[in-house]
Amino acid sequence: MSSTLQTPRFSKSASTMLLLAGALAISACASKAPKELPPEPGPATTTQAPPADLGPTPGSQADFLAKMSGSDTIYFDTDKYDIDAMDQDALAKQAQWLLQYPNKRATIEGHCDERGTREYNLALGERRANAAMNYLVSLGVDAARISTVSYGKERPVALGSNEQAWAQNRRAVTVTID
Template structure:
């Protein structure tokens, strides 16, 4: 049986021509030097700030939290809602921020530890939040800018049934809102 595909035979001259045509095609793709080179780049003169260099947006909750460095939360003794000297300092810092951003409002969240009934802890959390609010108002913050809410024992930050966990959960937390 004979082969049905034709066999291609190149002569030495045909091979040379094919090689020359390939080299010519490749050389046509090579870039040519420009007639004039662009000027050397100078020193960078950009004044744009990189996003990673930016801190929190001024007047935002992130700004409030960053400036408070822990002073956004005050702590209470068992079954108490009185404002002590440490709490007064924290609330004074909060009031200073709120005065700077007079268009911002705040919510004070009252919290309790796990002991006691749900109803008792909701009432105690409300008294804690109101005590913090009243102190802010005494420092010159308009009462209409501050709301309160009690979560009682429903939102603990520390899990556990010991004094260390309970102490962390007896708190009032200030959160800013628009």
């Protein structure tokens, strides 16, 4: 028993009718013009684009760091707290910024390397912070706007017991506050 699948055969006129019915169905879906057109557009309006990133807020700690580009920190030789020519340039930049923003205050943090006793390093860190503050005051910054703190060897930025790490830790860092 074999069964064959037969495909239906349409006459030519039936095929034409199907084609016409399909065309009519598609044309019925075409959009029609509305009875009333929308109003003509008025003058061009622009929406404000969000402001471009203009950088840090003027007078902020981020602004201070951006303007200092590394000059927020000065470095010292072993067991020293004197301000050398390189430090003078960095402190001059700091003073210029502080004079531009007379309502800003600053804290100068004194730091030391890991060598020496805790007490010795706290005293040395204080001398370093005070040396930086005194230089800023000599450049016209009001001493009442500057405070100092010594962290001694308690907050190293570089870990290690070698000259490179020690040199990075012997520093005074200026941080602005509101």
